[in-house]
Amino acid sequence: MENKEKEIKEKNVAAAAAENDNAAENDKATENNNVNEPVELTEVAEGANTVAVVLNKNPETIPYRKTKKSQGVVGSKTVNRIINILLVIGCLTIFFPLYMTIIIAFKKPSEMTNDVAGALAFPEKWNFDNFAEAMRVTDFWHSLGNSILLTGVTVIICILLHSLAGYLIGRKMSKHKVFKASYFYIVSGMFVPFAVLMMPLVKQTAQLGIANRIGVIVLYVVFFMPMNIMLYTGYLKNIPMALEEAACVDGATAWQTYWKIIFPNMKPMHATVAVLTAMSTWNDVMTPLVIMSGTDQNTLPLAQLNFQSQFGTNYNLAFASYLLALLPILIFYIICQKQIINGVVNGAVK
């Protein structure tokens, strides 16, 4: 069922986007075929190291290279090529929704026809009216500002506070049971989903008078604490005690030692924590939805939610708004792709 649908979707995509995306892929594919001959030797050497080396070492095989190699090596090379092509085709499932978003965002409602070709063809004119209108309706800059504010402040507090707490716990965990217990207490918080705490938290933040952006930040800081403290405590093992002892001998206080010596040394982990926290915060809907519902403040995803319930039927306007909501993180991803992927992998694996 699933696969069939995917296949159909892919075919559909291939057909629909033939003019642009596919043309590029075809070019690539033909290029691959043309390059075939000259690349062969180097690819043989790289691709299937061992076999190629073994074969090359035997002088007898040189005259028969083509026939002999086509057994083991070209086999895996064709497999690689097929996989390569399949993977490129698979990318269309990623690009298609984005392509569709862009195309529809630029169109006028009158250009939307009921068939697929009509919906996915290029707009007659690339105009930015939809975007201007969407910005006005969703109060884009305000929402963007809120999102940036929430994410930024959360990340900064998380790095400062969680690294400190991770350090305090990590250094004393083996010495005193209190610290070890604190560690397990906080880390076990990872099992508590936000949905479970949601209702009491709404009451609590209202009672404390922080049912606003401040409350959301506080909740984020607490909510990411278990994972971040686990990450920092784990990373602390890489920082030798000698560093602190040396600082102590020089007469530094514990507080100074931490901020001057340990904090800068945990830089790689700061990056991981920043990426993980920022990604979850930026895309989170539930927390601001339930906590800030009384205020007229929006985050970027929340603005889409409110917009949808009011103007959801104008798809061109809606898609312009979606595109605007996706753009900041997409641009950020394109700039720091490596750091983001590294951060996510580090966070998950450690």
Add this chain to the structure above:
Amino acid sequence: MEKSKKKAREPWSQNDKIFLGILIPVLLLFFCFNTLPLIKGFYYGLTNFRGYGSYDFVGLRNFIDLFSDVRVGKSYLFTFKYAIVMTILVNLISLILALGLNRNIKGKNALRGIYFVPNILGGLVVGYIFSFVFTYILPAVGDMTGIGFLQNSMLASTKTAWIAIVIVGAWQGIAMNTIIYISGLQTVPEEVYEACMLDGASGWKKFSKITFPLIMPFFTINLVLCMKNALMVFDQIMSLTKGGPSQSTESISYLIYKNGMDGGQFGFQSANAFVFFIVIVVISFLQMKFLGGKEEQL
């Protein structure tokens, strides 16, 4: 600063006291916004609180009623169906993708970068975009090609709406799991494969006997992560179906949000949330216990 090697019953040095003194506020903060609400949630679960006004204690009645409530039962069934299908599907596809992306292919880094994109996008907006695909594009394709089951919107039928949510969830989830599998595959040293080649093992045998056992820890991570995310599905429901049609796609999180916040079932849904918490804890422990022992070390 003196440090003795003894671990137990060590005297508290000045330094230790400072450390604890700084840690206590952090612990308090954590208690106030994590443990306290959990306890409060249990407390509300014992009442008939509607979210406003006065309320009475009703004992464990909410907890007992949970088990006979059709809507809650349906939401658990849906959430588990979704989570299990998601976990299997996402892990299968992302493992295949990772194996492909780990080969010596052209544009490897670019492809990896592209396949990760869905992960960075917000679930809500992605859901809205896909909702258009399901309501307009796919039926139009169905009309054009004459494929019957595509002609009606997947989101409109109780039988297919959950599949649509799985597709969107998988589209996003695969990205994350693929990257983790790739990093797992990179930890397998080249020599292992070479030895493997000399022994004549290849294809499926190589994968099932060598590669897979070595990336077992990553499999565990992915399973746990994927299951956890799927059990808490909310954004996709919010943007695709809002629990419909006829409440067939209400996840537990969504039901808690909807009926607890707006539906006047504050007390009842608090009980539901607490049971949900217990369920999550049990599942996480089972997964770790069951999978933790199976890892192979080089």
